[in-house]
Amino acid sequence: MSSIAQEVGKRRTFAIISHPDAGKTTITEKVLLFGHALQRAGTVKGKKSGQHAKSDWMEMEKERGISVTTSVMQFPYADALVNLLDTPGHEDFSEDTYRTLTAVDSCLMVIDAAKGVEERTVKLMEVTRLRDTPILTFMNKLDRDVRDPVEVMDEVEEVLKIACAPITWPIGMGKNFKGVYHLLRDEVILYRSGQGDRIQEVRRIAGLDNPELNAVLGAWADDLREEVELVKGASHEFDLDAFLEGRLTPVFFGTALGNFGVDHMLDGLVEWAPTPKPRETESGIVSPFDETFSGFVFKIQANMDPNHRDRIAFMRIVSGRYEQGMKLRHVRLGKEVRVADALTFMAGDRERAEEAFAGDIIGLHNHGTIQLGDTFTGGPSFRFTGIPNFAPELFRRIRLKDPLKAKQLQKGLLQLSEEGAVQVFRPLRNNDLIVGAVGVLQFDVVVARLRSEYKVDALYEPINVATARWVTAEDPRVLEAFQSKCYDNVALDGSDNLAYIAPTMVNLQLAMERHPEVQFHKTKER
Numbered sequence: 001m002s003s004i005a006q007e008v009g010k011r012r013t014f015a016i017i018s019h020p021d022a023g024k025t026t027i028t029e030k031v032l033l034f035g036h037a038l039q040r041a042g043t044v045k046g047k048k049s050g051q052h053a054k055s056d057w058m059e060m061e062k063e064r065g066i067s068v069t070t071s072v073m074q075f076p077y078a079d080a081l082v083n084l085l086d087t088p089g090h091e092d093f094s095e096d097t098y099r100t101l102t103a104v105d106s107c108l109m110v111i112d113a114a115k116g117v118e119e120r121t122v123k124l125m126e127v128t129r130l131r132d133t134p135i136l137t138f139m140n141k142l143d144r145d146v147r148d149p150v151e152v153m154d155e156v157e158e159v160l161k162i163a164c165a166p167i168t169w170p171i172g173m174g175k176n177f178k179g180v181y182h183l184l185r186d187e188v189i190l191y192r193s194g195q196g197d198r199i200q201e202v203r204r205i206a207g208l209d210n211p212e213l214n215a216v217l218g219a220w221a222d223d224l225r226e227e228v229e230l231v232k233g234a235s236h237e238f239d240l241d242a243f244l245e246g247r248l249t250p251v252f253f254g255t256a257l258g259n260f261g262v263d264h265m266l267d268g269l270v271e272w273a274p275t276p277k278p279r280e281t282e283s284g285i286v287s288p289f290d291e292t293f294s295g296f297v298f299k300i301q302a303n304m305d306p307n308h309r310d311r312i313a314f315m316r317i318v319s320g321r322y323e324q325g326m327k328l329r330h331v332r333l334g335k336e337v338r339v340a341d342a343l344t345f346m347a348g349d350r351e352r353a354e355e356a357f358a359g360d361i362i363g364l365h366n367h368g369t370i371q372l373g374d375t376f377t378g379g380p381s382f383r384f385t386g387i388p389n390f391a392p393e394l395f396r397r398i399r400l401k402d403p404l405k406a407k408q409l410q411k412g413l414l415q416l417s418e419e420g421a422v423q424v425f426r427p428l429r430n431n432d433l434i435v436g437a438v439g440v441l442q443f444d445v446v447v448a449r450l451r452s453e454y455k456v457d458a459l460y461e462p463i464n465v466a467t468a469r470w471v472t473a474e475d476p477r478v479l480e481a482f483q484s485k486c487y488d489n490v491a492l493d494g495s496d497n498l499a500y501i502a503p504t505m506v507n508l509q510l511a512m513e514r515h516p517e518v519q520f521h522k523t524k525e526r
């Protein structure tokens with residue numbers, strides 16, 4: 001058996017942040033190709049999952065051709081074992097996407113080089129700032145006519161406030177995309193189109209001064225030499241500390257579709273991205289090298305089997321060794337549970353987990369006893385912090401078709417909010433139930449699940465709410481005064497925390513200015 005330190009040293013756990021259509025799925029595919037694990041893991045293998053009972057919700061998933069679920073893929077690359085956590089991105093964008101970013105040690109930012117920095121990327125970057133997560137950057141689609149690479153890098157620096165250190169530099173673009181120059185290795189790597197479905201045999205030319213370059217690139221060779229001089233002078237040099245502190249991002253260029261450049265990025269990830277980090281608890285810091293097992297739940301995926309209301313709780317391991325059949329302490333409940341059948345996510349080999357270490361994700365079957373943010377340990381009682389709720393960005397009023405079911409509705413909504421996909425707000429001034437979410441699909445999911453799991457027929461309708469913030473104040477009297485002054489805009493969330501519900505962003509701004517003694521929060525620690 002290898003030591004915990006050895007195992008931890010191998011792990012790199014990351015997620016991809018990008019705007020829809022930038023190429024996340026394509027890159028994931030190529031990454032798995034390099035990991036020799038093309039098969040997509042995360043679909044749970046087991047006797048139950050072969051015969052998914054049908055619910056409206058599952059139908060909805062199928063119809064839209066999207067997965068409402070986050071999957072985890074583990075694969076070897078070089079000497080490392082990489083965990084890639086999927087971040088739902090299109091319509092299935094949700095709070096889980098945000099929360100997943102608090103469970104990784106680094107992120108890959110994928111940018112469509114024809115478009116530059118897009119809105120979703122800005123939001124996701126903001127979340128990575130909560131933990132100063134190190135960011136690698138891949139500028140994608142160089143096989144198209146993209147924007148001037150210098151300009152796109154400038155935009156990243158300006159909009160996302162992170163310094164860019166090009167590691168590779170593109171030679172041409174679109175039909176004339178010839179490859180990249182690797183600034184650290186001082187070599188040119190040549191691109192051939194039409195090789196996107198495989199690991200390419202690439203031609204490398206060592207040294208920018210190499211006369212071979214002229215033979216291969218013709219007039220492009222001197223242009224490249226000049227450009228590289230300019231870029232070196234005008235951009236940041238890679239600095240490991242600055243990267244690890246989230247202040248600087250190494251930038252790679254390529255085409256995911258053409259499978260070119262993804263491996264350069266992976267080499268960088270394995271070399272520089274942090275191994276599993278220590279995590280804070282309410283009573284101190286837990287090191288990944290601690291012998292005692294610990295982990296926290298960052299996502300709950302419902303409806304794997306609606307007949308049994310089975311859910312999978314995704315747990316990020318923080319320390320120790322998970323072994324099949326071991327006993328774990330469910331800290332919030334103060335109970336010991338035996339975990340016989342946790343799932344792991346080794347891509348291509350989806351057998352049950354026998355062993356897992358810090359940085360790995362395991363899936364626990366959950367019959368409703370596990371909540372988001374729960375801590376499990378090999379004995380001691382402590383709780384991890386830093387698994388927040390995020391203020392919703394979209395709001396709907398939920399209405400019952402049958403008014404007699406008000407109790408079930410409330411119960412169902414509160415339970416769904418515990419899973420963390422949506423949040424429920426109850427205004428003080430009336431009996432409305434307002435559901436807030438980060439992604440628009442969640443409202444359909446809620447209505448479908450209310451019907452199938454709680455036998456409640458509900459519908460949602462627009463409501464004039466632009467945003468919400470949790471509010472706190474050091475002095476409880478201040479909060480009370482705030483509550484009565486802003487009575488019309490105050491609500492309680494699913495856990496009875498006070499929130500300010502703003503009809504417009506301007507209204508929020510004014511409320512913040514008028515009540516400087518009250519703190520308005522975009523995230524809430526669970």
Ligand code: GDP
Pocket residue numbers: 018019020021022023024025026027089140141142143144254255256257258
């Ligand atoms: P996601 O929404 O971020 O997951 O993006 P996808 O990976 O689904 O890609 C969106 C579209 O861009 C698809 O049609 C891809 O084939 C295309 N695409 C992805 N990478 C490249 C690339 O490097 N070059 C070109 N030309 N198209 C790409």
